[in-house]
Amino acid sequence: MMDIIVAHPGKQHSYRLASALKKDGSLQYYVTTFYAKNSSKLISFIKKFLNEDDSKRLKTRNDKDLDDSEVVTFCKFGGLLEIFVNRFDKKRNFYRWLHRRVSDYFGMKTAKLAIYSHSDAIIAYDTNALKCFDYLIKQKSDIVKILDVSIVPRPVMKKIYDLEITQSGCEKLKEKNRNLWDRHLMNRFQKEIDFADYFLAPSEFVSKSLQECGADKKKIRIVPYGANVESNIIRRPIEAGALLQFLFVGNDFYRKGLPYLIKAMECFKDKAFLTITGSYDNKDPLVAKNMNKSYLRFTGLVTKERMQRIYEDADVFILPSFAEGMAQVGIEAMACGLPIICTTNSGLSDMITNGVNGFVIEAGNVENLKEKMQWFLDHKKEIVKMGEKARNVAKRYTWSRYEKKVAGAVHEIMSEKGK
Incomplete structure (x- = not known):
């Protein structure tokens, strides 16, 4: 039986991955920052001050498939502050600074937990995994480091923007994403890829972009996402004169x-x-x-x-x-x-x-x-x-299909590593 940690200081699709591994018996812990545990006094207190829409959003910070005992939280107040700042920091300068601080602290704590718990692997997420992977390498740990890459890697994103700015003069792309022109940050993003043993990618486009950043194609597993919204509405033909x-x-x-x-x-x-x-x-x-x-x-x-x-x-x-x-x-x-x-x-x-x-x-x-x-x-x-x-x-891109494919991909990776 494998013991695998899924770690994300935010959310994204990490709940889906944690649920998939829980169902096949290989999830050791799901690690995050702010999580709406059913037993949390903090959550009960926060609910008193939320409107209806925010209360609905709060409920999304909980995975119904996981028991509270399977969820470990680090830096919960930092995670809560990130959520708040993300809504009001329009220029995102302070948000990005805060995110790096929270992510680095979170990553270090997660790596220490994995070593202490004799974990077999950690699955962490792009822009959040650097300190976690770095610590494991420095400790000469044999814990398998898997990077889940949810978007085209930033080094490739910058190349795309540079080309478009040159061709069209659309400086807004740079103005809205100045972090991509920060050499220190770009170095962090590249190191994160360099430190990973394996990768989970949602599409062929992300897979090719990872390879452009130096990742070995053989170490990449493509697992497409599912839809959060669907409808069985019967659509009617559009009238000729209708907009x-x-x-x-x-x-x-x-x-x-x-x-x-x-x-x-x-x-x-x-x-x-x-x-x-x-x-x-x-x-x-x-x-x-x-x-x-x-x-x-x-x-x-x-x-x-x-x-x-x-x-x-x-x-x-x-x-x-x-x-x-x-x-x-x-x-x-x-x-x-x-x-x-x-x-x-x-x-x-x-x-x-x-x-x-x-x-x-x-x-x-x-x-x-x-x-x-x-x-x-x-x-x-x-x-x-x-x-x-x-x-x-x-219909072929469902979250149930994702769960089966991602669990299979992780098992394939662990088998390849002899775990």
């Missing part, structure tokens, strides 16, 4: 290519409507300039229930992103019966057959984007059929 409903979902507008989508929409403002869902800053020039345009609607951050309704009201989903891992919003859109337009950098191209359930374009190519948007306007009768094909593909 086509395009949908964009994401918080990092510049990384996800929203400026290019808004530019493309200018050509279709009398024929289509674009809903933009995700948190935003009213002072952001992109938002301020476009907020009151009749063919655009900014919804802000929404609940899971409202998100499903937004998917159901849309006709076509668009994600012109520069850098993703495997954009879950794209899987969700497909699971709700939407054909999609995505980029080669979205991590979704593995799921798309051009002209069948959507289209794949190059990131930053506005003309290519407009061409595909026009195609949907010219072929409205094809949209429902393409959406059903997208839904059929998305």
Whole structure:
């Protein structure tokens, strides 16, 4: 029997991984910072001051498959402070500084726990694993170090941005991601990859990006994510004279290519409507300039229930992103019966057959984007059929499938290491 620690100071999809290993008997501990334990007096106290939406978000910081005894928390107040600062630090300078401090302390404590508990492996997450892996190496530990990489590695992300800034002059990409031009931070990101023994990647795009950073292809296991939202809605044919409903979902507008989508929409403002869902800053020039345009609607951050309704009201989903891992919003859109337009950098191209359930374009190519948007306007009768094909593909990308595949990948890794 293996003893494996899953460690994440935040959340992401780490609960899914912990649940998968719990079900096959190999989870030793799930380690995090802030966690809504059922027995926690702190959680009971915090609940008194939360509104309905925040109370719902708090409940998501708990994995129903895990017993409280299987969850270890380090730096819980630091983790709670990170959640608070992330909501209010628009420039993210203080947040990034705090995140590094919390992550490093958390990583050190996790490594010490693993050594003390005679763990067989630690699965940690990109941008959070450096100090943990570094400590294990310095202690000459034989604990297997597995890095779960949820997004394209930062060194490759910087190359993508550098190229786009050179070609288009879009300095906002740099302004919003200045940490990528910090040599010290980039060195940390690269070391994290260098220190890992194995990698979990959600898409072929992330796998190739890791190899570009020096990772051995044989050490990478591709395990796609699942959808958090799905729908069985029966879609009706779109009337010939109706406005086509395009949908964009994401918080990092510049990384996800929203400026290019808004530019493309200018050509279709009398024929289509674009809903933009995700948190935003009213002072952001992109938002301020476009907020009151009749063919655009900014919804802000929404609940899971409202998100499903937004998917159901849309006709076509668009994600012109520069850098993703495997954009879950794209899987969700497909699971709700939407054909999609995505980029080669979205991590979704593995799921798309051009002209069948959507289209794949190059990131930053506005003309290519407009061409595909026009195609949907010219072929409205094809949209429902393409959406059903997208839904059929998305049915293969479930969290239950993820759990089986990731557990199998981890067992394969441990067998290869002789554990």
